[in-house]
Amino acid sequence: RMAQDTLERKLVELFRNAIEETGMKNVAWAGGVASNIKANMKIRHLPELDRWFVFPHMGDGGLALGAALFLNFKKNGVWKYKFDNVYFGPHYSEEEIEKELKASGLKYEYEKDIAGRVAELVTEGKIVFLYQGRMEFGPRALGNRSILAPASSLESKNALNLKIKKRVWYQPFCPTVLEEDCKKIFEDYDYIERFMTMGFMVKEEMRKEMAAVINVDGSARPQMLTTENERYRKILERIKKATGLGAVLNTSLNLHGYPIVNTPKDVIEVMKKTKNPYMAMENFFVELE
Template identity: 45%
Template sequence: MPGHAAGSDGCGIDAKRGHFGARLLHWSMNELILGIWDGHDAGAALVRDGVILAAINEERLTGRKHAGGFPARSIHACLRIAGVAPGDVSLVAASTTDAAKTLTRWAPTLRDQYYALRRRKCRPGMLARWKKMAKYEITLVPGNALTRRLSDARIRRQAAHMGLDAPVAWTGHHEAHAASAALCSGFDAATVVTLDGIGDALSGSVSIWRDGTLRRLSAIAGRDSMGIFFEHVTNLLNMRELEDEGKVMALANYAFPVPDDENPLLDLLTVEGTDVRCVHGPVRLYRLLADVLYRFPSEQFAYMAQRVLELRIPALVSNAVKAAGCPRVCLAGGVASNVKANMLVRGLPCVEDLFVFPHMGDGGLAVGAALAAGNERFNWKGVALADVALGPAYGDGEIADALNAAGLPHRRSTALAAEVAEAIHLGAIILWFQGRTEYGPRSLGNRSILARPDEPGIRDRLNLALKQRVWYQPFCPSILESDAPRFLAGYRAPNRFMTEAFRTTRDGAHALAAAMSIDGTCRPQIVADGSGPFATLLAAVRRSTGIGAVLNTSMNIHGEPMVNSPAEAVSVFQRSGADILAIGPFIVRKS
């Protein structure tokens, strides 16, 4: 069956009826939209005139990774950050009203049990296989008038309990993904591709962003999902779905390459124009993949699966660019977290520039829903996303209180960057806590663990002291923009949010030895010179070491989400082998 016709994916309204709802008669420059997402990795975002004022996910506030459900804590946090009251919100924007999502809104225990099973948080039990089969079948059922009414009633009731009486606007799952990428890209025109598991019975879409309007060209059926394919691979490798897909990509680097004509997985997913075809639906696909794994070592199985994405995603994007006629590309959806595939997309001759929304998975749907609703109802054109420091900030007094409560001796540093840079030069492991919490899965210089990037032995120290990563999973570097051409081969444009891989140069292979993969690639954050405290630190590190880069990984202990508050940073410091905590203007050293 060819790709679905352009238009709605069960929640939004197609072009003939006006994309996401009828336009309001009057446009105000002060409309404030609260975007919410109440699935796995739930969260909220406040957006005004296309500018994201605040955004955070529940996991940062509950301490439970990928926490799901109605994001009450995130809503409270966003209102507090922006300094507004519930009554100031003009519109609540939400997404996804397929049958499965609607069911779990009214029966959250089913959601919790299902995600505990998928993420290996509980023993599977005798009915596990049948539960997963049933969930996949229900997820393939698109939304309809009944599911929309039921979802709307549930969200309105929960919002009312928080004092939110604004109307609720509904956006399709992939329309929200597409809006997050298009409106944050800064592009006047772009080809927009979304790819994930299944949402509103779809697994992907191709749209065109032009003249401030997002128009869908085609959609990919849920049964033909690249995301479900890779989730199955993750599960079969005894890893956690929705969390460990990056480990599969890392494990693939250690395989002896399998020739394409001997890779049976390439026959399972193919690209035809702007459509993806899978030979079987999710349930039978899992059994087929299990049969293949039986015949191959784990690392070769991971390689073969990664090879599927590295061939099929660029092929789809290339066809999408031809169909849309726009050489700039935007990507969103969970599959867009595959940085190796993104590297190949940027390298396509037909691609002039690439933007990947930093919170590309479902955790970013709150922003996407708000931007989609604002674009349709208030003619928002979008604003280039310069920073993802969109969460809470903490004052010096709050930081000092947390340090005093923990009984940690500390002092105020008058030359914080220089002092920390010298410690990095000497091989110390640093906890770096500055400014607002980052939005999304990456630490980008506000809630980071830092170390020298050129000492391979530091990886083992980090794993023993803090991260407890599997041996084959690499760390990543943050690099000053002025040093990027020296370390990254074919460097063309800054990648601010660690959303793409790059090949390293000979100098880069030496300077980034502790922060790169065995295949010579790395997933860097490119930091603009002079852009803030983190850039100041990197400049100081360059003066000390000759390398304008650090190893940068998220500040958390294995199994926990990235820290948000000073108290959480202090807890990680006390429970880990980190040498120094640089928090606000204060320095804390292990005795």
């Protein structure tokens, strides 16, 4: 606690001094310490700041993209970029996915309404693996290599932790929330946070509905979803239709101590090892018998 308080105090001092000396009130922030959500909250609320951006892959891995952007600037003079999403990783076709499914021996079927199928299971309290599109760049799963569960269910959260994630009890899970529901949920909603780099305080009257995705202090680290991921958005919309709230527990699709899955073979192995019964892979629905 003392270390965290000291860090927050020193960072606030650093940012205030930098703004005062430079006159620059639009700030971008990266580096390992930029993954400290509580400190980011403190900085964000500084009245001296006008605009604030935390780079999605804030650790050393983000240097690769920084180097590429710098080279593009040197060669082509391009220096402005808009980060609507970070789906920069590998993508596997339905043909490649089905080839691995056939080899796995798992039961699967082609599902036209995969978003509806996933939403229905989550609404029923089930845990569902979601594997689709291009892999996320960075440490956060943002709907393409994700494990989904109800945002309100402590029972599902505990089952997820016991069987798959094996986290310490105080390490929270995070939500994905439809952007249009953020004002309803968060006290201090003041901008769209797409990449789970910032904490927001959950309103007291919404904490029961968000019970599985809040910290002990009532904060949460959301992905606020707009239109950047069509299928994932459809899942949230269907959940909202069933429950009245467009929110879901979203955590990275991996075993404890391992990186986020990349290939179809990776995710099939995780399903077999964890014995989690439900998975959506693009438009294929997979179910353990």
